[in-house]
Amino acid sequence: MTRRAFLAAASISALALGVTACSSGSTTSSGGGATGAGATLTYWASNQGTSLDNDKQVLTPVLNAFTKQTGVKVNLEVIGWNDLQTRIQTAITSGSGPDVLNIGNTWASSLQATGAFLPYDSAAMTAIGGKDKFVKAALDTGGMAGQDPTSVPLYGLAYGLYYNKAMFKAAGLNPPTTWEDMVAAAKKLTVPAKQRYGFSLAAGSYTENVHFAFINGSQNGGEWFDAAGKPTFTSDQNVQGVLRYLDLMQTDKVVNPSNAQYDNGTKAVNDFASGKVAMILNQNNADNSIVSNGMKSSEYGVVPFPSPSGGQKIATFIAGINLSVMKTTKSKDAALSFVKYMTSAETQKTLDKPFAALPVLQGETPVFTDNSVEAKTFQDIYATMSKPLPLVAAEDQFESTVGKAMSALFAKVATGGTVSAADVKSALKDAQDQVTAATGG
Amino acid sequence: MSAPTTPRVTSTPPRPPTTPTAGTDTTRPRRRRGRVTSRDHRLLPYLLLAPAVVMELLIHIVPMLVGIWMSFVRLTKFFLANWSAAPWAGLGNYRLALDLNSSIGAKLLQSFLVTIAFSVAAVVLSWGLGMMAAVALQQPFRGRGIVRTLFLVPYALPAYAGILTWNFMFQRDTGLINHVLADNLHLVGDRPFWLLGSNAFTSLVVVAVWRLWPFAFLTIMAGLQSVPTELYEAASVDGAGNLRSWRSITLPSLRPVNIVLVLVLFLWTFSDFNTPYVLFGTAQPPAGDLVSFHIYNASFLTWNFGIGAAMSVLLLLFLMVLTAAYLIVTNRRSSRA
Numbered sequence: 015m016t017r018r019a020f021l022a023a024a025s026i027s028a029l030a031l032g033v034t035a036c037s038s039g040s041t042t043s044s045g046g047g048a049t050g051a052g053a054t055l056t057y058w059a060s061n062q063g064t065s066l067d068n069d070k071q072v073l074t075p076v077l078n079a080f081t082k083q084t085g086v087k088v089n090l091e092v093i094g095w096n097d098l099q100t101r102i103q104t105a106i107t108s109g110s111g112p113d114v115l116n117i118g119n120t121w122a123s124s125l126q127a128t129g130a131f132l133p134y135d136s137a138a139m140t141a142i143g144g145k146d147k148f149v150k151a152a153l154d155t156g157g158m159a160g161q162d163p164t165s166v167p168l169y170g171l172a173y174g175l176y177y178n179k180a181m182f183k184a185a186g187l188n189p190p191t192t193w194e195d196m197v198a199a200a201k202k203l204t205v206p207a208k209q210r211y212g213f214s215l216a217a218g219s220y221t222e223n224v225h226f227a228f229i230n231g232s233q234n235g236g237e238w239f240d241a242a243g244k245p246t247f248t249s250d251q252n253v254q255g256v257l258r259y260l261d262l263m264q265t266d267k268v269v270n271p272s273n274a275q276y277d278n279g280t281k282a283v284n285d286f287a288s289g290k291v292a293m294i295l296n297q298n299n300a301d302n303s304i305v306s307n308g309m310k311s312s313e314y315g316v317v318p319f320p321s322p323s324g325g326q327k328i329a330t331f332i333a334g335i336n337l338s339v340m341k342t343t344k345s346k347d348a349a350l351s352f353v354k355y356m357t358s359a360e361t362q363k364t365l366d367k368p369f370a371a372l373p374v375l376q377g378e379t380p381v382f383t384d385n386s387v388e389a390k391t392f393q394d395i396y397a398t399m400s401k402p403l404p405l406v407a408a409e410d411q412f413e414s415t416v417g418k419a420m421s422a423l424f425a426k427v428a429t430g431g432t433v434s435a436a437d438v439k440s441a442l443k444d445a446q447d448q449v450t451a452a453t454g455g
Numbered sequence: 456m457s458a459p460t461t462p463r464v465t466s467t468p469p470r471p472p473t474t475p476t477a478g479t480d481t482t483r484p485r486r487r488r489g490r491v492t493s494r495d496h497r498l499l500p501y502l503l504l505a506p507a508v509v510m511e512l513l514i515h516i517v518p519m520l521v522g523i524w525m526s527f528v529r530l531t532k533f534f535l536a537n538w539s540a541a542p543w544a545g546l547g548n549y550r551l552a553l554d555l556n557s558s559i560g561a562k563l564l565q566s567f568l569v570t571i572a573f574s575v576a577a578v579v580l581s582w583g584l585g586m587m588a589a590v591a592l593q594q595p596f597r598g599r600g601i602v603r604t605l606f607l608v609p610y611a612l613p614a615y616a617g618i619l620t621w622n623f624m625f626q627r628d629t630g631l632i633n634h635v636l637a638d639n640l641h642l643v644g645d646r647p648f649w650l651l652g653s654n655a656f657t658s659l660v661v662v663a664v665w666r667l668w669p670f671a672f673l674t675i676m677a678g679l680q681s682v683p684t685e686l687y688e689a690a691s692v693d694g695a696g697n698l699r700s701w702r703s704i705t706l707p708s709l710r711p712v713n714i715v716l717v718l719v720l721f722l723w724t725f726s727d728f729n730t731p732y733v734l735f736g737t738a739q740p741p742a743g744d745l746v747s748f749h750i751y752n753a754s755f756l757t758w759n760f761g762i763g764a765a766m767s768v769l770l771l772l773f774l775m776v777l778t779a780a781y782l783i784v785t786n787r788r789s790s791r792a
Contacts, residue, residue: 021502096737100755106535124758130536220737272627274651277736341536407532414756418739425740429652444558451551451559452531452759 053345054087055352058101058115060335062169062369064302066092072368080355086348095221095278099410105340106130113343114352117165118221119155119336120403120413126157126164127407132339132346133162141347142166142354151400152374155332158405165336166357169371171297172396173229173330174316176304181292189315193233193258193322196293200268203292212268212292214285217424218277220417223259225331226295227416230255232328232401233321238412239404247416247446253439256420258322260438264427274421274428283307286314295319297333298392299370301383316388318395329399334374372396408453415445519771525764532758541761548765559753563766565741566749573656573745574724577663581720582713584664585671590701593679603676610669618733621662625649625734650735655743663730667723671716678712679705714785722774746770 057077063069069092077088091112093101099121105111106128117125125131132138134156139145145153148167156163175196177189181203190196200212216222228238236251246252263269270291276282279296280303286294287307294300298316305311318329337356339349355361362375370382372392380389403409419441423433526548534541554560588606592599609617624631626649633646649658682705690700706713728747735743739752750770754763 018498018502021499103535103755103758109536124532128532128535218737271648275627275648411757418737418752418756421737422739422741425648425651429648429654431652444562447558448753448757448759451762452757 052085053348054089055114055343055345055348056089056091056112057352058098058112059090059092060098060116060118061092061094062299062335062371064306066094068302068368072365076361076364080352083355084348084351086345086352088352109342111340111342113345113349114337114339116168116335117338119152119165119167119332119334121410122156122163122165122336122338123158123405124407124410125338126161130341131164132341132343132349133157133164134166135162138350141350142357147357147375149374149376151332151397151402152334155334155402155405156336158407165338166353167334167374168337168356169335169366169369170374170396171299171333171335171371172392172400173225173295173297173319173333174392174395175293175295175319176286176300176314176316177293178286178289178291179313179315189317190320191317192320193325196320197262197266197268200262200293201266204268206267206270209270209290210292211270211290212266213262214276214282214291214294215262215269215273216276216279216282217263217269217273217428218275218421219279220414220421222279222417223420223424224413224417225333226259227252227256227420228331228403229319229328230259232331233325235326237404238416239406239408243406243408245408245412245446245449247412247442247449248439253435253442256423256442257433257435257438260420260423260427260433263424264433271428274424298372298382301370301388302368311383311385311388316391318391318399327399328401329395331403332396332400334371408449411449411452412445415448416442419445522764523768525760526762526768528761530760530764535758535760544761548762549769551762552765552769559762562744563746563749563753566744566746569656569742569744570725570746573659573663574721576660577667577724578717578720580660580664581668581671582717584668585673585675588668588672589675589679590705592676606672607669609665610667610673614666614729615733617666618662618730621658621665622650622734622736625658651740653742655735655740659730659734659743659745662734663724663727666730667720671720674712674716675709678709682708718778718781722778725774726770 059069059073061069063072070090073090073092077090081087095118098116098118102111102115102117102121102125105115106125126133134142134145145166149170152167152170153163155167156165175190182189182199185199185202187199187202190199202212204210204212231238231249231252232255234251234255236249236255237246238252240246263271263273273282279300282291282294283296283300283303284307285291286300287304287309289309301311304314318327320329321327337353339346339353343349356365357375359375359378362373362378363381365371366373366381372380372382380393382392383389404412406412423438423441426437427433527544527546528541529544529547530538530541551557551559552563555564592603623629627633627646630649632649633643636642637644637646647654649655686704686708687700690704695703726747727745728751731739731743731745731748732751739748746766747770750763750766753766754760
């Protein structure tokens with residue numbers, strides 16, 4: 015081969031490599047026939063089990079059954095919570111991503127605003143089994159009011175206060191019904207010398223922190239967005255709500271300062287399961303982690319997260335996971351039949367137990383635990399003591415800015431600083447400014 | 456020390472056609488295998504450059520231009536799926552980023568100052584350690600090869616694996632650092648936080664220096680190879696001690712190497728994203744808020760890519776001005792010398 019031919023071949027192959035690398039990848043599904051049979055779907059699942067592997071183990075037989083039924087293959091990818099939002103953003107920007115994906119239901123309105131998800135109009139709703147099969151409160155989280163939802167509920171979740179029965183009994187305490195009772199109980203059960211604390215909080219996790227900013231603020235009667243959709247983070251009710259949560263570590267001293275390093279909820283749950291703390295605040299899917307760490311279901315109890323005396327009885331927001339289809343999917347019919355399958359009663363019953371989820375379908379009883387008292391408690395909390403997170407397009411920015419502000423405040427407390435109401439207000443004002451700038455307001 | 460061979464350049468004039476040997480066809484002008492014609496001379500440099508230029512364009516230049524365009528529009532989540540529909544903002548994003556009264560501007564400035572302090576500390580320590588190690592290992596001794604290899608390990612380790620390990624070591628209750636300091640050496644009574652609060656800056660510098668100093672060591676070691684040993688012998692004959700010969704022989708000889716090395720180290724540490732991202736995860740402390748990660752926070756977390764791009768362009772301008780000034784100052788000194 016002459017030198018020239020060799021050089022020409024080298025340049026051409028380099029160019030070809032470059033072009034293929036930069037060509038926008040299409041969605042990794044292959045189109046199927048009209049019924050979608052023979053198509054392949056890519057499904058992004060979120061981490062609902064005890065680990066990403068656990069999710070894979072639970073979902074694979076369910077997906078195989080779907081393939082057997084319809085002939086549609088499903089490629090599963092399980093993504094952890096700290097990455098999921100960024101992965102979704104990238105998929106939206108690049109136009110290449112999954113066909114069907116799980117989203118935190120609190121992100122539904124924000125993601126709807128990007129226009130990248132398929133709206134469930136009446137035709138699509140019929141294709142997945144009709145909207146009346148869903149619990150109304152759960153379905154309402156699927157998008158902004160007055161528009162076709164772009165997500166449907168898949169798993170229901172609610173927060174509860176888990177307490178260690180043995181520790182409470184030994185100290186002669188009853189499960190708390192008000193915030194003040196809860197703090198008093200926690201103080202009694204805190205022995206710093208023995209590394210024993212009343213509470214374990216995921217104080218470094220922005221997602222956990224913002225959930226409690228919302229719940230505490232709502233207990234005070236506060237709102238985070240006004241009717242026009244403008245942020246109202248700095249209202250007194252919100253400031254006091256946040257301060258009350260921070261004070262668990264700051265003034266009540268019932269939380270180990272090291273918790274400021276806990277950047278996900280599992281670490282706090284592990285502390286509870288290994289007997290280091292008496293109480294945790296967690297969504298009902300903590301059951302799996304607790305049990306897998308060796309604590310038996312009979313050893314802990316659950317009560318609603320208490321409000322301060324005279325406050326509104328809000329114990330949780332309507333938490334859960336929703337299922338969305340991306341507009342860029344090449345197999346719309348296959349994707350919708352997959353959504354129908356995942357939201358059918360049989361599949362829901364199969365998945366609710368390992369993922370410890372509350373039912374999102376009407377008329378179903380919770381199966382996530384064998385403990386009927388706990389099941390009823392959570393069902394009551396979900397149905398009667400819940401409030402949806404703001405259904406506005408800026409919701410995800412609210413979560414990230416307020417959540418991070420609280421993580422920073424916890425870090426300040428943990429390293430010996432003090433946080434006053436004015437500090438909280440100024441931090442919330444910063445968050446509010448960022449959200450206002452991002453929404454072009 | 457043999458002089459480096461100059462690369463063979465194909466600019467020799469074409470040989471005049473030789474008389475054909477018996478048995479070959481003389482009517483057709485035949486090109487001898489491997490002989491370069493004059494046409495090849497003109498094409499060859501371009502062919503050699505073409506892959507690199509194309510790659511540079513596709514991977515660096517074009518995305519950079521897109522980023523600059525992004526800084527002039529309001530690219531938020533509403534337009535993420537359809538970029539061309541984003542409304543024009545002119546200099547609005549820049550004004551917001553530079554407005555020191557707003558929290559966004561004030562935080563950017565603070566992050567910028569933290570990054571400068573971090574870069575200076577990291578570069579000084581890396582260069583210092585690299586220089587000491589290179590000078591110490593200048594003279595051959597038994598086991599020098601093993602020591603050199605050990606020194607290079609941090610640079611060779613995959614970034615995430617190394618930094619994640621440091622994250623585990625810096626944990627307050629279960630980490631190795633506090634275990635050694637508090638339990639074994641009894642140097643501190645109360646276990647300090649390393650990943651939160653003001654200690655976060657120290658942790659960041661430690662991890663950055665750990666990763667970076669082998670590169671300084673390697674570069675200076677290579678540069679030292681070209682310093683003639685006769686100079687050191689002459690200096691010791693004249694009665695110069697170690698420090699004096701280092702100051703008067705090693706440093707000036709390494710001047711060209713050092714100019715580039717310090718610049719590269721500074722640029723790398725200033726725009727370092729991996730270290731704060733992996734070390735601190737999502738719980739970023741203000742004492743360790745480096746400007747690259749700050750920009751990522753300002754854009755990815757709030758879906759406001761316009762202002763993130765504006766901040767990036769400002770960062771780029773700052774580094775360009777700094778580099779230009781640095782090169783002018785160092786060149787002027789060399790022309791005076």
